[in-house]
Amino acid sequence: xxxGDASGYELVSLVSAFLLSERDHRSVIPDVFEMLxxxxxxxxxxxxxxxxxxxxxNLRLDFVExxxxxxxxxxxxxxxxxxxxxxxxxGQMFFSPGLDDSLVEPELSGIALGKVCYGYPLxxxxxxxxxxxxxxxxxxxxxxxxxxxxxxxxxxxxxxSVQLRRDLFRTRKKFSLLNNYKxxxxxxxxxxxxxxxxxxITASALSAEVGIFVLFKEGTTVPELEINWGIxxxxxxxxxxxxxxxxxxxxxxxxxxxxxxxxxxxxxxxGKVESLMAGSLFVQSRAVGVLLFANKSMAADDxxxxxxxxxxxxxxxxxxxxxxxxxxxxxxxxxIIEIKNFNENVLESIQSGVVSIDLSGNILTANRRALELSxxxxxxxxxxxxxxFDVQFFSPAxxxxxxxxxxxxxxxxEMEYDSADGVRVLGVLLSPLLDEHSRPMGVVVTIDDMTExxxxxxxxxxxxxxxxxxxxxxxLAHELRNPLTAMKGFAQLLPRRLSDTxxxxxxxxxxxxxxTRLNDLVERLLxxxxxxxxxFQRVAIRKIIDDTMLLLRYQLEKSGVLPEIDDxxxxxxxxxxxxxxxxxFLNILINSLQAMPxxxxxxxxxxxxxxxxxxxxxVRVARLEFQDTxxxxxxxxxxxxFNPFYTTKESGTGLGLAISFRIVEEHGxxxxxxxxxxxxxxxxxxxxxxxxxxx
Numbered sequence: 001x002x003x004g005d006a007s008g009y010e011l012v013s014l015v016s017a018f019l020l021s022e023r024d025h026r027s028v029i030p031d032v033f034e035m036l037x038x039x040x041x042x043x044x045x046x047x048x049x050x051x052x053x054x055x056x057x058n059l060r061l062d063f064v065e066x067x068x069x070x071x072x073x074x075x076x077x078x079x080x081x082x083x084x085x086x087x088x089x090x091g092q093m094f095f096s097p098g099l100d101d102s103l104v105e106p107e108l109s110g111i112a113l114g115k116v117c118y119g120y121p122l123x124x125x126x127x128x129x130x131x132x133x134x135x136x137x138x139x140x141x142x143x144x145x146x147x148x149x150x151x152x153x154x155x156x157x158x159x160x161s162v163q164l165r166r167d168l169f170r171t172r173k174k175f176s177l178l179n180n181y182k183x184x185x186x187x188x189x190x191x192x193x194x195x196x197x198x199x200x201i202t203a204s205a206l207s208a209e210v211g212i213f214v215l216f217k218e219g220t221t222v223p224e225l226e227i228n229w230g231i232x233x234x235x236x237x238x239x240x241x242x243x244x245x246x247x248x249x250x251x252x253x254x255x256x257x258x259x260x261x262x263x264x265x266x267x268x269x270x271g272k273v274e275s276l277m278a279g280s281l282f283v284q285s286r287a288v289g290v291l292l293f294a295n296k297s298m299a300a301d302d303x304x305x306x307x308x309x310x311x312x313x314x315x316x317x318x319x320x321x322x323x324x325x326x327x328x329x330x331x332x333x334x335x336i337i338e339i340k341n342f343n344e345n346v347l348e349s350i351q352s353g354v355v356s357i358d359l360s361g362n363i364l365t366a367n368r369r370a371l372e373l374s375x376x377x378x379x380x381x382x383x384x385x386x387x388x389f390d391v392q393f394f395s396p397a398x399x400x401x402x403x404x405x406x407x408x409x410x411x412x413x414e415m416e417y418d419s420a421d422g423v424r425v426l427g428v429l430l431s432p433l434l435d436e437h438s439r440p441m442g443v444v445v446t447i448d449d450m451t452e453x454x455x456x457x458x459x460x461x462x463x464x465x466x467x468x469x470x471x472x473x474x475x476l477a478h479e480l481r482n483p484l485t486a487m488k489g490f491a492q493l494l495p496r497r498l499s500d501t502x503x504x505x506x507x508x509x510x511x512x513x514x515x516t517r518l519n520d521l522v523e524r525l526l527x528x529x530x531x532x533x534x535x536f537q538r539v540a541i542r543k544i545i546d547d548t549m550l551l552l553r554y555q556l557e558k559s560g561v562l563p564e565i566d567d568x569x570x571x572x573x574x575x576x577x578x579x580x581x582x583x584x585f586l587n588i589l590i591n592s593l594q595a596m597p598x599x600x601x602x603x604x605x606x607x608x609x610x611x612x613x614x615x616x617x618x619v620r621v622a623r624l625e626f627q628d629t630x631x632x633x634x635x636x637x638x639x640x641x642f643n644p645f646y647t648t649k650e651s652g653t654g655l656g657l658a659i660s661f662r663i664v665e666e667h668g669x670x671x672x673x674x675x676x677x678x679x680x681x682x683x684x685x686x687x688x689x690x691x692x693x694x695x
Contacts, residue, residue, distance in 0.1 A: 033065035048084040048131040087119040094119035120152040124160030208293035215289040261307040275307040279320040353447035483514035548585040567606040572622040587656040595630025633675040
């Protein structure tokens with residue numbers, strides 16, 4: 001140090017105080033270097049900053065301070081070249097008592113040749129960020145090395161902290177951009193306005209003067225959306241990369257960022273592009289768009305460079321990936337909306353009511369037909385299904401029991417529902433609604449209006465019965481022909497054998513038997529063909545069943561069949577002719593016994609219910625079910641079993657069930673049959689109850 005100047009300790013303290021101030025480093029560093037030159041007697045202090053671009057490391061002369069008015073412009077120095085390049089590559093403190101041509105780059109020859117030099121590589125966390133060089137006149141005494149070491153160490157720490165602040169700022173900038181993008185892209189189907197914001201934000205972050213974003217239609221290179229300024233898709237399609245290939249094709253074929261720091265002005269971009277970064281947008285391994293920014297703005301960058309460096313490319317890649325994710329989410333969201341709309345259109349086009357419910361019975365969705373059938377207006381979502389259709393089947397207790405048990409009826413259930421236009425017969429089918437792991441998440445309820453179908457079936461049954469009159473006539477002729485033929489034969493022999501006592505006795509017996517047979521046949525036909533006669537009484541249905549059991553007691557014991565009767569401990573009263581209903585039950589039970597020659601089981605179940613009876617009114621009924629385990633009835637024969645003279649038995653007349661059908665009809669009721677071959681038959685009889693007909 002020169003005599004009279006600040007001591008070494010004082011100088012270090014001053015440097016430390018300057019560097020610890022909160023002033024901007026661009027004003028602090030010149031003041032520190034000026035103070036050092038005054039106190040150390042040096043000629044100049046130089047600072048080289050590390051520049052990394054496209055994978056290469058170079059040094060750039062960023063700062064020169066001299067009390068002698070030395071002017072040196074900025075220039076780039078490759079690693080290992082020149083004084084600073086050698087210091088940076090060696091990574092060691094450098095000293096020379098007199099610099100020669102082998103060490104001094106041409107730009108410094110006027111101020112560095114022959115000078116005493118101290119050079120320091122400045123590191124942060126073992127990473128080089130700059131090079132510091134002190135130049136002193138050779139004829140003057142040199143400062144002590146420990147002092148320069150201490151000063152260099154202070155400057156290294158300070159400039160390292162500046163570098164860290166820059167890195168932190170860039171990181172915060174990235175997070176800030178990502179956060180802004182998250183807000184911009186939150187759940188929208190209109191990409192144009194949000195992508196315009198994206199382009200402006202990114203262009204500002206990169207200091208780019210030119211930009212373009214293109215989203216192509218699926219599977220094509222036809223633009224679906226284009227946002228651009230300073231360059232068009234037509235310009236982009238004519239540009240070439242640094243190897244002479246079509247730039248757009250190169251970008252779309254690769255996931256890598258295309259970064260060209262110095263783009264030829266004579267290229268196909270028409271002089272619009274000097275430096276560029278471009279990348280493709282990949283969605284599900286398919287390029288769907290392209291993003292490009294070009295031309296670094298000098299006004300926005302204090303470095304003075306007009307090209308994009310690796311830091312810019314890194315930021316561009318982050319932004320490219322972010323917008324690619326957002327476009328993918330947009331495309332998936334759009335596809336989901338399309339599928340949702342398609343499914344809704346399908347449901348709205350179905351002529352059946354379709355309602356989905358959760359495991360508590362609350363409505364998730366309901367199509368238009370379901371609302372029409374229910375007669376309800378407005379949105380039913382969130383309400384219990386039992387409030388939409390006020391029937392016992394959909395009550396919370398009954399529906400909850402079905403859902404909890406997980407045993408859904410395999411066939412359509414029928415029920416009566418009071419709608420705005422009268423009583424309707426609804427067919428209901430429940431199907432489990434499962435998630436992707438086959439776990440129950442709800443129930444799909446399909447509802448059909450079966451009113452007209454049921455009425456039509458009953459009219460068809462009546463039509464078929466009338467059409468069966470021809471079959472009845474043929475059967476009647478057959479049944480009458482046999483006794484009449486026998487009687488005719490004896491009558492023809494009678495004149496010749498009047499004196500034959502044995503013949504006369506046989507004649508009298510045959511004639512009497514055949515007349516009885518004909519009379520019985522006529523009586524049975526009268527029961528079928530004309531309205532019933534006799535007094536209707538108020539009778540408990542259980543009493544008629546018990547009376548029928550007494551009549552069949554011998555046959556039941558002989559067959560080994562013990563009927564099971566379940567009336568639910570309810571006394572159901574009907575207005576009827578007890579004798580004629582007894583005949584109905586006898587016919588049903590005898591048919592069941594004959595269908596179980598080797599024994600089996602007969603169960604009789606009686607319950608109060610609601611049913612639609614002719615002429616289409618819903619009334620309270622006594623529902624009787626006769627279930628056997630016999631051989632059943634073939635499906636092709638089920639529609640004929642109530643036809644007169646239809647029988648599958650060798651000795652039967654085929655009038656039993658036909659008469660039963662007519663008697664039940666006379667009582668205002670309905671009889672139905674379900675049967676499965678080799679599994680059994682279920683005959684249901686519905687009889688209207690009288691007022692107050694239960695106890």
